[in-house]
Amino acid sequence: xxxxxxxxxxxxxxxxxxxxxxxxxxxxxxxxxxxxxxxxxxxxxxxxxxxxxxxxxxxxxxxxxxxxxxxxxxxxxxxxxxxxxxxxxxxxxxxxxxxxxxxxxxxxxxxxxxxxxxxxxxxxxxxxxxxxxxxxxxxxxxxxxxxxxxxxxxxxxxxxxxxxxxxxxxxxxxxxxxxxxxxxxxxxxxxxxxxxxxxxxxxxxxxxxxxxxxxxxxxxxxxxxxxxxxxxxxxxxxxxxxxxxxxxxxxxxxxxxxxxxxxxxxxxxxxxxxxxxxxxxxxxxxxxxxxxxxxxxxxxxxxxxxxxxxxxxxxxxxxxxxxxxxxxxxxxxxxxx
Amino acid sequence: xxxxxxxxxxxxxxxxxxxxxxxxxxxxxxxxxxxxxxxxxxxxxxxxxxxxxxxxxxxxxxxxxxxxxxxxxxxxxxxxxxxxxxxxxxxxxxxxxxxxxxxxxxxxxxxxxxxxxxxxxxxxxxxxxxxxxxxxxxxxxxxxxxxxxxxxxxxxxxxxxxxxxxxxxxxxxxxxxxxxxxxxxxxxxxxxxxxxxxxxxxxxxxxxxxxxxxxxxxxxxxxxxxxxxxxxxxxxxxxxxxxxxxxxxxxxxxxxxxxxxxxxxxxxxxxxxxxxxxxxxxxxxxxx
Numbered sequence: 001x002x003x004x005x006x007x008x009x010x011x012x013x014x015x016x017x018x019x020x021x022x023x024x025x026x027x028x029x030x031x032x033x034x035x036x037x038x039x040x041x042x043x044x045x046x047x048x049x050x051x052x053x054x055x056x057x058x059x060x061x062x063x064x065x066x067x068x069x070x071x072x073x074x075x076x077x078x079x080x081x082x083x084x085x086x087x088x089x090x091x092x093x094x095x096x097x098x099x100x101x102x103x104x105x106x107x108x109x110x111x112x113x114x115x116x117x118x119x120x121x122x123x124x125x126x127x128x129x130x131x132x133x134x135x136x137x138x139x140x141x142x143x144x145x146x147x148x149x150x151x152x153x154x155x156x157x158x159x160x161x162x163x164x165x166x167x168x169x170x171x172x173x174x175x176x177x178x179x180x181x182x183x184x185x186x187x188x189x190x191x192x193x194x195x196x197x198x199x200x201x202x203x204x205x206x207x208x209x210x211x212x213x214x215x216x217x218x219x220x221x222x223x224x225x226x227x228x229x230x231x232x233x234x235x236x237x238x239x240x241x242x243x244x245x246x247x248x249x250x251x252x253x254x255x256x257x258x259x260x261x262x263x264x265x266x267x268x269x270x271x272x273x274x275x276x277x278x279x280x281x282x283x284x285x286x287x288x289x290x291x292x293x294x295x296x297x298x299x300x301x302x303x304x305x306x307x308x309x310x311x312x313x314x315x316x317x318x319x320x321x322x323x324x325x326x327x328x329x330x331x332x333x334x335x336x337x
Numbered sequence: 338x339x340x341x342x343x344x345x346x347x348x349x350x351x352x353x354x355x356x357x358x359x360x361x362x363x364x365x366x367x368x369x370x371x372x373x374x375x376x377x378x379x380x381x382x383x384x385x386x387x388x389x390x391x392x393x394x395x396x397x398x399x400x401x402x403x404x405x406x407x408x409x410x411x412x413x414x415x416x417x418x419x420x421x422x423x424x425x426x427x428x429x430x431x432x433x434x435x436x437x438x439x440x441x442x443x444x445x446x447x448x449x450x451x452x453x454x455x456x457x458x459x460x461x462x463x464x465x466x467x468x469x470x471x472x473x474x475x476x477x478x479x480x481x482x483x484x485x486x487x488x489x490x491x492x493x494x495x496x497x498x499x500x501x502x503x504x505x506x507x508x509x510x511x512x513x514x515x516x517x518x519x520x521x522x523x524x525x526x527x528x529x530x531x532x533x534x535x536x537x538x539x540x541x542x543x544x545x546x547x548x549x550x551x552x553x554x555x556x557x558x559x560x561x562x563x564x565x566x567x568x569x570x571x572x573x574x575x576x577x578x579x580x581x582x583x584x585x586x587x588x589x590x591x592x593x594x595x596x597x598x599x600x601x602x603x604x605x606x607x608x609x610x611x612x613x614x615x616x617x618x619x620x621x622x623x624x625x
Contacts, residue, residue, distance in 0.1 A: 004440045005488025006481065010403050028517070040516060041577035044523035050410055051524070052531040055366065058358045058559050059552045077567065089524050096504060097370065097525065099439055099496040102488055103399045170475065170624075175404060177484070178450035179477045206560030207567060322359040 001069065001157055002094065003109055005102030009177040012160060017107035018131040023115055030081040046078050046086035051093060058203060066196065069153075071113055072121030072146040076208060077218060080122040081309060086116035104129040108160055112153045119234070121149025128316070135212050138219065139205050146204035147197040151190060157190030158182075159244075182244075235306055242302040243295040354549045355559065360539035370529065381425035383498035388507040390602040395495045401613040402487040407623040408476075410616055411483035417612065418490035425498045432493060440489035441482065448478035452540045501525045510596050523577070530573075531566060538562055538572040591614050 005229040008016075031043065053070035075083035088110045101109050124144035129138050162182030165175040180184065211218045258276045262268045283289075283304065287297025353361070377384060383391055402414050415436075422432045425560065450456055457474030464470075505522050509515070549555060 004444070004485055005399055005403065005492060006440075006444070006485035008403075010400065013403070015560065028514075041523060041574040042571070045527055045570040045574040045577070047520065048527035048531050049525040049567055051528050052363075052535055054534065054565060055363050055532070056559055056563055057355050057362065059555045073567075089520060093525060093528065094520070095492070096495060096499075097373070097501055098366070099489065099493050101436070102494070103396060103492050104403055104488070140339065144391075170406065174457070174473050174477050175451075176480070179448065179481060181458065184456070202556075203563065205558055206557070207564045210561055210564030211567060214453065214564065218568065218571060240619050251472060254453050261568045 001109075001113060001153065002091075002101035003105040003112075003157065003160070003280045005104050007102075007164070007178045008105055008108055008160060009164055010104075011167045012163060012177075013104045013108055016111055016160075017104070020088075020110050020115070023084065024110075027081040027084040027088075031079075031085060040047070042078070042088070043082065043085055046074055046082060047089035047093070050074055050083075050086050051090040054090075058199060066199050068200050069113055069117065069150060070203070071117040071153075072125065072142065072149040072200075073204045073207055075118035075122040075149075076125060076145070076204070077211075080118045083118035083122070084114050087102050087118065108157075112156045112160075116156045117149040117153035119149075120152040121145035121224040124148050135209075138212070139209050142208045143201040143205035147201040150197045150200045151193050154189040154193035155186060158186035161185040161189070239299060239302040239306060354543060354546070355555050356470060356539040356543040356546070356549075359559075360536050360543060363536040363539070367529060367532050369537070373497055374500055376427065377500040377503070379426055382421060383425040383494060383496060385601065386605055387596055387598045387602045388499060388503035389510060389596060390598065390606055391499055392495065392504065392507050394606060396490055397609060397613055398491045399488055401616050402484065402491060404617060405487075405620045406480070406483070407620050408480050410620045410623060411480070411487045413619075414487040415483070415490050418487070418494060421494060422490075422497070425494070427497055432490070432497070435493060436486055436489045439493075441486045444482045444485035445463045445478075448481040451481070452478040502615070506596055527570070527573070531570065534569065535562070535566060538565070 050070055055071070056067060058066055058068065067089075071083055074086055078086065091101060091109050091114060095106050095109075096105055122145060125141045127141075128144055129141035133141065151176045159182065161178040161180060162185035165179060165181050166178040168176040169178060173269050181187070208219055258268060258272055261272060279323060283301050286301040287294060288300055288304075291297040291300055398414070399420075402411065404409050405414065419429050423429050452470050452474040454461065454469040454471050454474065457471050457477055459471035459473040462470045462472055462475060501522075505518050508518050508521070537607060539562075550558075
């Protein structure tokens with residue numbers, strides 16, 4: 001997910017590079033307040049761990065390997081603000097000492113992997129684990145947080161890529177930087193990371209479980225710093241930003257309507273024709289039928305979708321709590337299931 | 338069933354084990370870091386400059402490359418980075434290979450679909466089966482690849498000619514807070530320490546395993562090693578802090594920066610400013 005130089009235009013990287021500065025300042029201030037003078041070596045070791053974690057080859061299948069980002073894992077261990085600083089430090093060193101990731105794209109890479117990923121992941125972790133979680137619930141929450149944190153980071157990168165053709169193009173309308181529109185870039189990044197995220201989740205859960213067995217203090221619940229406030233504020237901002245999707249022209253790559261497929265290939269595939277009417281969505285095209293304004297429709301659809309997901313997570317939380325109450329609470333020495 | 342001998346996999350053309358691959362990657366990164374330090378300490382154009390001037394001009398060149406539209410001007414910027422690399426006693430062949438291996442090939446793969454009619458309609462150049470390459474699509478793809486290569490070349494100049502301590506000295510003289518510089522400096526040291534640990538644990542597994550084991554078992558072991566590394570990192574932080582206290586740390590970081598800008602630095606700064614202006618001017622002419 002490290003964006004090299006050349007993919008983002010100056011209109012994008014300059015804004016993000018400047019916008020990331022107050023985030024780093026806030027993170028430094030917060031970390032200084034909570035970790036006191038021990039922060040310096042802890043931050044350095046956290047950053048070094050973040051760097052080295054990305055070098056572990058994790059076997060996937062068929063002899064292939066992949067690596068994890070680990071930002072949510074570090075957020076679970078050190079808190080999201082410390083994770084922001086640690087991962088940012090690792091990204092800067094990767095760019096300047098190893099040439100991995102662009103110099104002008106340092107801000108964008110930090111936004112995706114050191115801000116969006118740990119904060120979204122940690123908020124999900126806190127939301128699902130609740131105030132006094134059992135070990136099993138804590139492990140499950142860390143995995144879900146890592147998964148959704150990585151997907152959120154990939155969507156953030158996809159938006160940055162997808163905005164390039166809109167922000168910078170020549171007289172003929174051809175892109176000067178990353179060439180794919182929002183309709184292609186966002187689904188491509190999101191779908192890829194919906195798969196890759198499974199590895200991130202498995203690694204995070206495995207490490208949290210191993211640490212909980214060997215050194216429970218490391219994964220003890222950190223004092224909450226109003227993470228739910230941040231979560232709701234961020235969610236609200238994202239919901240209000242959903243009409244940005246209307247800027248994209250055409251359909252998302254691979255999400256064409258049957259009529260569009262017929263227009264592209266010259267005939268309607270029989271299977272597609274048979275299956276296309278199997279399910280009728282409650283809100284086709286992300287807008288309730290009774291709302292005519294597309295902007296209001298998008299926001300309404302986002303509100304409905306977010307409320308449904310929140311309700312599902314809430315129900316899962318209740319189910320996990322009942323299961324914990326019914327079964328003996330696993331000790332930290334117990335092998336996680 | 339004949340086990341795959343993990344430790345001799347690469348010598349006999351067999352697939353290397355996961356442990357061997359990780360150990361090789363980590364060992365390679367440590368070697369690269371040390372080689373970069375050697376190169377940056379040697380004689381050469383970039384190495385002889387004040388680190389602040391080096392970082393400023395490289396950042397300016399990266400921004401310049403991002404502003405250029407013409408493929409030919411981007412190619413000229415890349416050639417200029419090769420000339421500077423050669424003047425800095427860098428092996429130009431290795432420089433070009435590294436640029437293409439690290440960023441160029443990925444850019445080619447990413448840009449290739451944009452060259453087809455699926456994404457960029459226009460005058461057809463070549464049709465291979467269902468794929469048609471179009472003229473405007475090819476122009477978009479080539480421009481992206483040229484821009485990424487030019488940007489990677491500029492970035493590699495810093496990586497190969499600047500010691501990490503020089504970057505820290507430059508940051509200190511720019512009044513970046515001491516605590517930030519200290520975190521960066523310590524992180525770089527601890528990265529090497531942790532990478533050595535990771536390399537050692539993977540080589541140890543490699544040397545005592547007859548076969549690699551199942552994917553699930555290997556994945557479990559890798560996750561355990563990650564947890565071990567996390568534990569070691571966080572525990573080491575306490576030891577490092579105690580060592581800092583023992584050496585008189587009181588919250589402030591003494592600065593021993595002795596940087597001085599000389600005539601050649603100003604000359605290089607002016608030369609780079611003129612080059613950037615010429616590049617942007619040439620780009621406007623070509624684009625017109």
